[in-house]
Amino acid sequence: MRKERPKNLQISTVNFPITAIASILHRISGIIVFIVLALFLILLNYSLTSEQEFQNIARYFDSLLFDFVIWGGLTALAYHAVFGVRHMIQDLGHWEELESAVLSTKLAFLLTALLSISVGWLLW
Numbered sequence: 001m002r003k004e005r006p007k008n009l010q011i012s013t014v015n016f017p018i019t020a021i022a023s024i025l026h027r028i029s030g031i032i033v034f035i036v037l038a039l040f041l042i043l044l045n046y047s048l049t050s051e052q053e054f055q056n057i058a059r060y061f062d063s064l065l066f067d068f069v070i071w072g073g074l075t076a077l078a079y080h081a082v083f084g085v086r087h088m089i090q091d092l093g094h095w096e097e098l099e100s101a102v103l104s105t106k107l108a109f110l111l112t113a114l115l116s117i118s119v120g121w122l123l124w
Contacts, residue, residue: 019098022083022105029080036073067123071116078115082108 047057095104
């Protein structure tokens with residue numbers, strides 16, 4: 001017996017709760033942190049090969065684009081760390097109810113925004 005269920009194929013009409021958005025962004029930030037960490041390790045490796053390579057790598061730090069990459073990577077790291085702590089607190093049995101989960105998500109977004117602004121202020 002086959003049941004005919006309604007199907008919503010328009011993704012733009014789906015309204016995700018803020019906790020679901022935070023969870024998806026946490027996964028995306030983990031990927032960004034992984035890629036940026038690999039980039040920074042490659043730059044570190046090149047900078048340690050010779051003094052000339054170090055000078056070449058040091059010139060990258062004068063670029064606005066490179067500063068933006070550093071800011072983006074550190075913002076992704078801050079987001080991933082803040083929401084990782086939030087997830088660990090939830091694993092301990094706290095903030096599992098919808099109201100407290102939404103509140104903790106909003107506070108984590110606020111903390112991440114403050115950390116991102118602080119990093120941007122330090123870079124520029």
